[in-house]
Amino acid sequence: MHLYDQLGLLKPSVRTESRYRRYGEAELLRLQQILFYKVLDFPLKEIGLILDDPDFDLIKALEGHKELLTIKRDHLTTLLNTIDNTVNHLKNKTMSNYEELYEGMPKEQAEAYRNEAIDKWGEDVVVRSEKALLEMPKLDIEQLKTDQKDITQKLISLVNENPESEAVQEQIARHYANIRSFWGVTDPTDLKIETYKGLADLYVADERYTTVEGKTNPAFAAFMHKAMMYFADSKLK
C-alpha cells in the first residue's frame, strides 16, 4: 500500500490527522483492478496508464502482453526440454545392451535421443525400432556411423573458423542430417529443431563432450554450440 501510494497508483481517500491511510469503496474497486492486471504480470507503471488514461488501447496492450507471455512460456518449454536431456544424460542408466547399436555417437547424445523417444512413443515402440535397426543391412548403419565420424573430424579441423561461416555450416547441415537419419529409424517423427538446440546446450554442459581424442577441448564445445545454434536459428526463419 505504501508503495502504491508513493507511486500514485492508489491513493487513500482520506488521511486521518495522525496520517493513517483510509480507503473508501472506490479505492477498493481500483485495487481489485490493479490486482487483476498484476496477476496478468503487467508492470505497475503500465497498470497506472491503463487505469488513468481513458484513451489507453487496452486490447492492443493485452495482445502485446500475450505475445510476451507466449514467448516466455515457449522459452520455459525449451528449458524444460534441456533439463530433461541433462538429467537423462547424468543419470546414465538404461542403454544396457544397446551400446553396440549406438556406438559411434556420443553416449549421452544417444541416451538423450532414446529417452526422448521413449517419452513420446513408449518403450515398446522404441524397442521394436531398435530391433528393426539391428536387422537393418549392416552397411547402412555403418555408413551413418562413418559419416558421423567424418563430420566430426571436419568440424574439428574447422574449429578456428567462424561458426557461422559457410564451410562450418555446411558440415553442421550434414551433422543435422546424419542425426536426423539415425533418429528417423528409432522415432517415427522428425527431429525437432528445438531438440537439436537442446543438444547444442548439452555440448557445453559437460566436459565429456569437449573431449576430443583424449584431450579436453572446451573451445570445440563452444564452437559446436555456436554453430549448431546458428544453424537451428536460420532453419527457423
Added chain:
Amino acid sequence: MHLYDQLGLLKPSVRTESRYRRYGEAELLRLQQILFYKVLDFPLKEIGLILDDPDFDLIKALEGHKELLTIKRDHLTTLLNTIDNTVNHLKNKTMSNYEELYEGMPKEQAEAYRNEAIDKWGEDVVVRSEKALLEMPKLDIEQLKTDQKDITQKLISLVNENPESEAVQEQIARHYANIRSFWGVTDPTDLKIETYKGLADLYVADERYTTVEGKTNPAFAAFMHKAMMYFADSKLK
C-alpha cells in the same frame, strides 16, 4: 565479469600489474558452465554451489528446478487463458443473433465460452451445436437458465459468509455444474477447471460483473472470485 568476480563465482586467473583481469582456459570452461546453468534460470548463488561443492546433488537440484519451471509455465498458460477471455469479452463482437440463446447468463461469459469453443472446434461446429441447442426442448434450456438465476440469487444471499464455507461451496458446485451443462451442449469436450478459474478472474476484472440488480457491488465480485478459486483448487487436488 566484475560482478562474477565480486561474488567469487568466477575469478580471473591473473591480475596484471595494472589490475586488469586476465582469464585462462580453465576460467573459460567455468564460464561456459556458469552460462549453461544461467540459461536454465538458476540463480547465481546456486550456480556457485553447483560448481564449487563436489557433493552437490545436481540431479535433485535439476529436478526441483524443473518443478518450479513447470509451475511457472502452467501459470503462464492460465494467464494466457485469462487474457484470451478478457480480450474476447472486451471485443464484444459476434453474438449477433444468438442473444436469445445465451440470454440469462452474463453476456460476456457467454461470449467467452463461445469464442473459446470456436477457437478449439472451429466456427462451423459451434454453429451446428447452437442449431441443435435451439431445436432442443425449450424446457431443458429454460431449466438451465432458471437454475442459473436461482444459484446466483442464493450466492448473493451468502455474500457475507466465508467463501470457503460449505454452504457457499455447495452453491458454487451447482454453479460449476450448471455452466458445465450449458457448455456441454456447445462444446463436445468437458469444461476445464482452468477455464473455470479464468472465469473467476473475469468476475473481478470488469464492473459489469459486479452489478447486482442495478447496483455496483464489488464485494460480490471478490466473493465469487474467492469461492470459485477455492472450489477449482480443491477439485484439482
Added chain:
DNA sequence: CTTGACTCTTACCTTACGTCATAGCATAGC
C-alpha cells in the same frame, strides 16, 4: 493508564546486472 497491536516514516536489502563518471592504462600513428 498501561499494554499490546497497529501504523507511520525512513532507510536499507534483495537480483543480476546497466549506466555513468572519473581515472588510469594500452596501443597506433606520427
Added chain:
DNA sequence: GCTATGCTATGACGTAAGGTAAGAGTCAAG
C-alpha cells in the same frame, strides 16, 4: 617519445516490486 583514441578499473547509483528493521506515534481494550 608523444598523443589521440579506446579499453579497463573502481565506485556510485538505478532498476522492479516489494521485504525487513528501527524508532516513534497512535488506537482500543482492560
